[in-house]
Amino acid sequence: MSDCPPFTDATSRRDFLRKGAAAVAFPAVVSLTACADTKAATPADTASRTPAVPPTPVLSARQKADAMDEMHEKGVKAFPAKTEGKGNQPLQPRLEGGVKVYELTAEEIQWEVEPGRTVKAWAYNGQVPGPQIRVREGDRVRVKLINKLSQSTAIHFHGLELPNDQDGVPFITQPPVKPGESYTYEFTVPNAGSHMYHSHHNAVIQVGSGLLGAFIVAPKRPLPAHRADVDYVMVLNDGFHGYTLNGKGFPATEPVVCTQGQTVRIRFMNEGMMIHPMHLHGMHMTVIAKDGWDQPAPWKCDTLNIAPGERWDVLVKATNPGTWAFHCHILPHAESEHGMLGMVTALVVQKPGVA
Amino acid sequence: MSDCPPFTDATSRRDFLRKGAAAVAFPAVVSLTACADTKAATPADTASRTPAVPPTPVLSARQKADAMDEMHEKGVKAFPAKTEGKGNQPLQPRLEGGVKVYELTAEEIQWEVEPGRTVKAWAYNGQVPGPQIRVREGDRVRVKLINKLSQSTAIHFHGLELPNDQDGVPFITQPPVKPGESYTYEFTVPNAGSHMYHSHHNAVIQVGSGLLGAFIVAPKRPLPAHRADVDYVMVLNDGFHGYTLNGKGFPATEPVVCTQGQTVRIRFMNEGMMIHPMHLHGMHMTVIAKDGWDQPAPWKCDTLNIAPGERWDVLVKATNPGTWAFHCHILPHAESEHGMLGMVTALVVQKPGVA
């Protein structure tokens, strides 16, 4: 701690940003903590001098405060922590006669939510969220669902205005897809925007276990005002895996990284059962679309309440350099006495020309 | 199941819609399931061949999946299920010297929420929600409340900008209306929109038990852009009767029925204690009013978050034929492992000229 540079020192901050910039090519190397790359005392070092759990059962108030701070620091320094598996990865289609063909295999996997916490998940193609599908308005798309689960399932394309028989609701628009069976959806993509796909069968369990993903449709005629340098999908969830962003809890969440002056588009999607008011530090968000439909006029905020099933698209003009906390403002979704957790990530705004 | 027509077959879907159209005169006959009128295997039929509860205690994974699917199918096929009692029915006023006179009797009743689940309710005129009152801006209205409950009560006209002494809050604007007593409100309707009336005394219990209803005020000069062919009030609740739409839980909820090309106005009203993000499949909703006040510009969504006390008016252009799931997207409010429940209904878009 004592080796950590003073954070009010602008030079140190610039140093960090300059060093951090070298890491931008692979965001997972970007560190949240401004002093992570210094010779700072690690929790272990500190413990050797000021034991967090001393031999005597009585801790002074200061020792208790230090012990708590060490847990908080440990979490921040671990960010972004490496875990097994990464969800929400772009899925390239196979082209068959002008049709974009995707295969989604639903099956049970083990999923590491945070370092050392591995849970049972039901996943598409081994990912939570399932692979990210990106198509264009008017594309012909075929999605083959292969069910390797022990339950029947089906896929609903949430937000797409499909013909009724492609809507994916068992017993209303199709039979359930039984274990071991497969089912093929095929349609021309009718409307642009940030949409989702997920199970619509026994969905409390199936979506809560991970059967969900982003389905992004680029418009035929994009608005110039919506042009962005970085396009980031953030799927919120609060199911059986705890509070997660793109399937991971802090410190295993992924930072959003950009360069000062760039515009970042964030596509929030709530696949959970609770609201999550996402708060960005340091800059505001300009809300441009709701459920894939452009808002009649953009509006600004720093805390955006996202309800289950909703998608909100925002633009952030990255004017303010630094590493900025970005989290759900329902505090127990983001922190405990042991440090930050769950729905916390960072927006990292790197200074331009630093490398 | 095996007799159910293939749902990806457009002909079958057209058949369904053609057959379904004959039922549109009485919406309760509209069936949610595309194969309900075929010689499909019923759960009972299926059970005779593949017992859901076999004599041996061990079920294979496939048998378990089938058993679950049968419960889901049973719920869907039962929709819209017949139950005793119907809430939210239009109440015709008695005219007395130009005044529209309504009588609301609050008393305890038995209320069938879903087939076979009957609960104690406190109701206006034996209905949950209470009868729907529709007046016009500027009308003179008299509402006589007759209290046959064991508790005092009072009516607050939620959203109407009445003179203070008509506001219905015991000890602030009036004395409570004691058991066995009656109380008369009288006012000139000041503002248009989708409003509500409900108890404002011991309201957690009284509103949670059913003392609530819709109070719709037509504007003097309706906007042409808001013209609708179907005008539907949907009261959301999550009180002592469980998750309900207009006082009933799925499969006893009522479908919204229209013809392709029509415009449907839906007036959402939340009388519960939780948010309910209502998600419509297949088409978007255009939001035109909040709490009875026109939005400065309409905006589109497919999932609309409705908080307690809020009213949101939307228009749906029924472009997409079929039977569409329409439900709260907090999944446990809409489904369990036993099938769909609570806050689920359907928007049924019939093809025109089919009869």
Added chain:
Amino acid sequence: MSDCPPFTDATSRRDFLRKGAAAVAFPAVVSLTACADTKAATPADTASRTPAVPPTPVLSARQKADAMDEMHEKGVKAFPAKTEGKGNQPLQPRLEGGVKVYELTAEEIQWEVEPGRTVKAWAYNGQVPGPQIRVREGDRVRVKLINKLSQSTAIHFHGLELPNDQDGVPFITQPPVKPGESYTYEFTVPNAGSHMYHSHHNAVIQVGSGLLGAFIVAPKRPLPAHRADVDYVMVLNDGFHGYTLNGKGFPATEPVVCTQGQTVRIRFMNEGMMIHPMHLHGMHMTVIAKDGWDQPAPWKCDTLNIAPGERWDVLVKATNPGTWAFHCHILPHAESEHGMLGMVTALVVQKPGVA
């Protein structure tokens, strides 16, 4: 009760308002109940004639109703109840070379939430919410945090777009401020609007215990359309102190008082962990800003859903004279069988020229 004038009698109402007007100079004297200044039977008086807890164990239904009503009446008559301590009080800065200097001392105190209910709180300058800071866009501001708590802490200026090193997040932008230590923030205020300051360390506990306050920034060029006669900050919370408005639960909440014809600006801020849809009786609210940013077009409502971390600014044109209930519409946040509680206050619109 029997002495209470009939509330549907306009003369009595006018009398009340005329008498109430004399009290407007000191809002705490304004009474919520329309018959508080009559020789009405008090609950104690009534009890001597109709004991709420009679010697026989059996109460008739009417006696039970009366006993419940008496509890409700008692709460209303007590409003606004006097308690020890008042939060959210304007803090005058010390001027040092053109810099506005504020000192905030975090320490543990006892806080009376409602009459007779005193809880442990962590407070800035002995207040919950902490003192209200009001500055102007472009001001140079210095905030010295003195930590007299047993835990480390830090201040995040929620909504201000500060340089990264002033953002107040331990281990990301600064070290934690240890018990007994102090820390100084200094910045030029970058953006106008209704913002907040609060702890960003162990925040579930620290914010939930009271370490929060309003930080209001007046714009350099205020919009004429946003001019208001009364400017009221309403901080919502649901932490360890229960459901509170500006740190107090009903009947110890503070009424918002104005004169008919005036415009009232209310700045809602949610420092809790739950949504709170605030419902105003008798008049609508015009929403003008979100998180300090002007909405592109104002819009109207009577129930405004405020999520954790959000700020919403509204204008109320006080057209309708009287005392109006103003409360969270999640009913258990506002009432129980024992009467109103928690997140309830009143908007009192006095007739002009009455004194």
